[in-house]
Amino acid sequence: MKIYLAQQNYHIGNFESNVQKIIVAINKAKADKADLIVFSEMSVCGYPARDFVEFSDFINKCYDAIDEIKMHADTIGVLVGSPARNPNVKGKPLFNAAFFLYEQKILAEVHKTLLPTYDVFDEYRYFEPAFEWDVVKFKGKKIAITICEDIWNLGNNPLYRVCPMDLLMHQSPDFMVNLSASPFDYTHDETRKAVAKANVAKYQLPMFYCNAVGSQTEIVFDGSSLVFDKYGNLCKLFPAFKEAVEGVILNNDGTIKSSVLEPYSPIPEPAINDGTLDENLNTHEIYDALILGIKDYFVKMGFTKAILGSSGGIDSAVVLALACDALGSENVRAILMPSPYSSSHSVDDAVALSKNLNNPYDIIRINDVYESFLHTLEPVFNGLPFSLAEENVQSRTRGNLLMAIANKFGYILLNTSNKSELSTGYGTLYGDMAGGVGVLGDCYKLQVYALAKYINREKEIIPSHIIAKAPSAELRPNQKDSDNLPDYEVLDRILFQYIENRLGPAEIKAQGFDAAIVDRTIKLVNNNEYKRNQFCPIIRISPKAFGVGRRVPIVGKYLS
Template sequence: MKIFLAQQNYHVGNFEDNTRKIIEAIQQAKVQGGDLIVFSELCICAYPPRDFLYFNDFIDKCYTAINTIKEYADGIAVLVGAPHRNPSVKGKDLFNAAYFLENRMIRQVIHKTCLPTYDVFDEDRYFEAATEWNIVEFKNKRLAVTICEDIWNLGDNPLYTYCPMDNLINHSPDVMINLSASPFDYTHDEDRKGAVKANVLKYRIPMFYCNCVGSQTEVVFDGTSLVFDKDANLCGRLLSFKEDLQSFVLNDDGTIDAAIIEPAQVIRDKDLNPENLEEKLNIAQVHDALVMGISDYFKKMGFTKAILGSSGGIDSAVTLALACEALGAGNVRAVLMPSEYSTSHSVEDAEQLSINLGNPYDIVPIRNIYDTFLAELKPIFKDLPFSVAEENIQSRTRGNLLMAIANKFGYILLNTSNKSELSTGYGTLYGDMAGGIGVLGDCYKLQIFELAKYINREKEIIPVNIITKPPSAELRPGQKDSDSLPDYSILDKILYQYIEQSKGPDEIKAKGFDAAITDRILKMVNMNEYKRNQFCPIIRVSPKAFGVGRRLPIVAKYLS
């Protein structure tokens, strides 16, 4: 049997374009003699549709798209993902479903069993879980069709009551097929292979795994669809961070007509969950995810041009380089806004960066505006000493200027804040925390240094001085980040323990971290939840990003 995997980049609610892509892939597979073509989870409407699932009109459009697509399921069978209305008066209104289309008919509908509610997932809010499991019979083959999370419920401590494959295996299937929308993080590539391998080893039949690709606001999908033979060897892998269409021949004995890419014995058996921050971990993938996150956010929102403040620091430099790669250098405008506290080399570094990248830039000094603010506030501030108030005036002045230019010329402001800063509240609301999308908000400072080195892997794009000089906000004379924060080599590792690993203070201290520094950092994190709650969407690249995947109360007492 010749099976195609169609790894495509969909757009939530863009039924016309999603349907067009699906039909084009079906037609290509037909021409190449395909028997079956598999698409990803909820491909009709794109994943995650979230509360659009409450709109009857949205579901009607899903059904209309399926009825259009089924007309092309002649001479080839098609598996597509879409919501399916629950005919019962009990339970939720919808199932997350896979539609098996053949001979221009909806021949079978398979419902998802395991509905994740952790991190960025909230499927139990919308869908009813399956309680029946049936094989799809096609061309003398018995297909066990599952959807994404359905294959992750293995191991000693399963999350769900049911494991659909434990029921489907009783029907003697020949192959497992999984439609997936599995988001990227820098550990997930290995996790995914491990999960597929575990299923193949347990049930002793091959698996075809089709994942979507593309970014939906903050959630990035890397694709990297997989094919494993019956002996758990990796025999097929589609491209990462790109659309792809590939075919594989499944033999009657469970082997695949393809060379082995990775034998079973070299593929991890357990999740990749580093106990400690590894700032270099899969940095090339992180780079590609951020570029796709920027590109898709602009493309799918109908934006074309970006603006950002270029300070001569490493965060804005990395953001600018990523944006130029994603959007084209001519579409990214950098604004240098020096104050009386800015060093001359910071301006020179920022200029050289834009020259290297070839993007347009402006220099707009803020000293006169800042002095006017101080003059107008003098009757209120009187002779009180310089403080964070004056520092934040500079930051908000810059934010105002950036937004003014953005509004005048139709730019979208890219935020350059990193995860270390967002964690500890080291940023100014309505100033340097302004933006339409947070590019680096899920990358710790140590990871950003590694990103800069990766960007410079072939030639110097980011001036070396930007990478090597001590980080500084330059809001007061001689200011350094280390004046307000612990050294990043300590800070980031404690933050990683608390945020990614969900460790409490005693557990972190038991790892050898200083007690006073640990308490101070954790207090900063919790006290600044109100700031993060007002922040823009952040492109997710870690297992635990700020935003929809980490939901904490603002007014909690814990560790405050």
């Protein structure tokens, strides 16, 4: 049996575009005389559609799309993902479903059993779990069809009380198919591969795993679809962060007519890390994820041009380089806004960077605007000493200027704040925290440096002085980040334990970190939730990003 997987980039709610992509892939598979083509989870409408599925009209459009697709499923079996109505009086009104189309009819409808409600997932809000489990009979084969989370309930600590594949095994399936929308994070690809392999090892069946690709606001899907033979040999690995429609031949004995990419190795495989921050882990994947995140945010929103403040610092330099790669240098405008406290080398570094990238840039000195603000505020400030208020006037001046230019010329402002800054509140609301999308908001400062080195892997794009100099906001004379924050080598590792690993202060201190620094760091994180709650969407690259995947109360006192 020749089986195709269609790893495609869908646009949530753009039914016309999604359906046309699906039809093109079906026609390609048919031209190659394929028997079956598999698409990813919720491929018809895009994933995650969230509250869109609460609109009856949205679900009607899903069914209209399936009706159009099934007319092309004449000589080929087609598996597509879509919401499906629950005809029962009890339960939620929808299922997360896979529709098996053949001979221009719906041959079968399979429902997702395990509905994740952790991190970025909130599926039990919308869907009813499956209550029937049957293989699908097709061309003399029995197929065990599951949807994403359904294959993740293995191991010593299962998250759910049932395992769909266990329920399907009583019907003696010949192979497994999984329609997935599994998001990227820099620890996830090997884990995902191990989960698929664990299913193969347990059930001794070939696995066809089709994952989504593309970015949906903050969530990036990397694709990396998989095909395993019944012995657990990896026979097909689809490209990461790219669309691909490719097929393999499944032999009757459960082997794949293909060379083996990775022979079976015992499970569990080595852990991706030991629970500590490795700032150099999968930097190339993080880079590709951020590029895709920027590109899809602009393309799917109908934007074409970006603007950002270029300070001569490491964060804005990395964002500028990423944006130029994602959107084209000619479409990214850098604005240099030196203040009375900006060093001359910062301007020189920012200019050199833009010349290396060949992107347009402007220099707008904010001295006069800043002094005008101070003069206007003088009667109210009433001679009080220079403080954070005057520092932040500079940042908000820059934010106003950037937004004015963005409004005038139709740019989208890219935010350059990193995760270390957002964690500790080291940023100015309505100033350097402004933006349409946060590019580095899920990258710790140490990871930003790793990205800079990766960008310079072949030639110097980011001037070496930007990477080497001590980071500074330059809002007062001789200011350094270290004046306000612990050294990033320490800070980032404490933040990782608290945010990613969810360890409390006593547990973090037990790892050898200074008690006072741990207490201060955690207090900063908790006390600045109100700032993050007003922040723009952040491109997610870690196992625990700020935004929809981390929900803590703004006014909470826990550990503060």
